[in-house]
Amino acid sequence: MHTRDITQIGGAAVLILGLLFSGYIGDALGKPDPCTAPVPTSHTVLLADRTDIFSATVRGRLAARVRELAAGLHAGDRYSIYTIEDTSPEPVWSACRPRNAEDATISTPGAYWLDVDFKGHFAGPVQALSEKLATAAQAPHSPIMETxxxxxxxxxxSPSVKNRTLIxxxxxxxxxxxxxxxxSGPDFQQFQHTAYARGVGVRLDGVRVRVLYITRHDAASAHQGAAHKAFWISWLKSLGADVTVEDVR
Incomplete structure (x- = not known):
């Protein structure tokens, strides 16, 4: 056998071993990597308000919720985190939830490397972001509707994504x-006929929207309450969303 042939065989063996240990052989023998799909089957977006300074209890609950949402996702689901700030909205982070050892159709050591990738590219960043998002600063504007x-x-x-959730x-x-x-008072009937309402009149048909309503404990609380919650429920439902509201104190 020629030296060139031996080199090629050796190179192929190294490639195969590398693929095996990284889990890609398992993908080929099992099912395709769900994160390679052009459109996710599910997309969960967490929209966190960072325009006001909240209590330590609220910040702790926000950090926990960031982690809980990630833990409830399946392989191939996209998870994005946006913040409400006085700037144009850009995602703080967005990633497809990769497979881990529990999702694998392969045995160790391939499954081990899936876990390494999962922790490094998904679980680790989520943990870091959960702590970062728990801090905020006062801002002059709070563009919730625009975001x-x-x-x-x-x-x-978009509607091409089968399951969409906005928190x-x-x-x-x-x-x-x-x-x-x-x-302005919380009069949705009056608001819906304004130019501003038309400017933010997007469609959210089929989207599950869950509002974690943070109760203020300062002068701003005078603008909150049942009528204020009803305003937001009416606005979101007018866009086609399925809405639930949970109080966070």
Whole structure:
């Protein structure tokens, strides 16, 4: 056998072993990597309010919720984290949930390397972000509606995605130059006929929206309450969303 042939065989053996230990042979023998799909089958978006400073209890609950949402996802699901800030909305982080050893159709050591990849590219960043998002600073504006509209316009959150979930963690006090709930009362019937309402009138048909409603314990609490919650439920339902509200104190 020629030296060139031996080299090629040796190179092929190294490649096969590398693929085996990284789990790709398992993918070929089992099922395709779900994170290679052009459109996710499921997309969960967490929208966290960082325009106000909340209590340590609320910050702790926010950090825990970030981790809980990630733990409940399946391989191939996309998880994105956005923040409500006085800037154009950009994702803080967005990733497909990779397979781990529990999802694998292969045995160790391939499954071991799936876990290494899962912790390094998904579980680890989620843990770090959960701690970072728990900190916030006061901001002059709180563009909740604009951020929701931007998320609804993302290709990865379009109706082509079978399962879409949006979790909003906020005091829900919209405060922009065009519309402020510090100046306007929670009258949805009046609001829905305004130019501002038309500007944020995206569609959320089939989207599950869960609002984690943070109760304020300062002067801003005068603008919250049952009527304020009803405003947001009406607005989100008018866009086609399936809405639930949970109080966070």
């Amino acid at each position: 929701v509209a931007a998320i609804a316009s993302m290709p990865t959150f 909003i963690v906020s005091d829900m006090l919209e405060n922009t130059a065009g519309f402020s709930q510090y100046r």
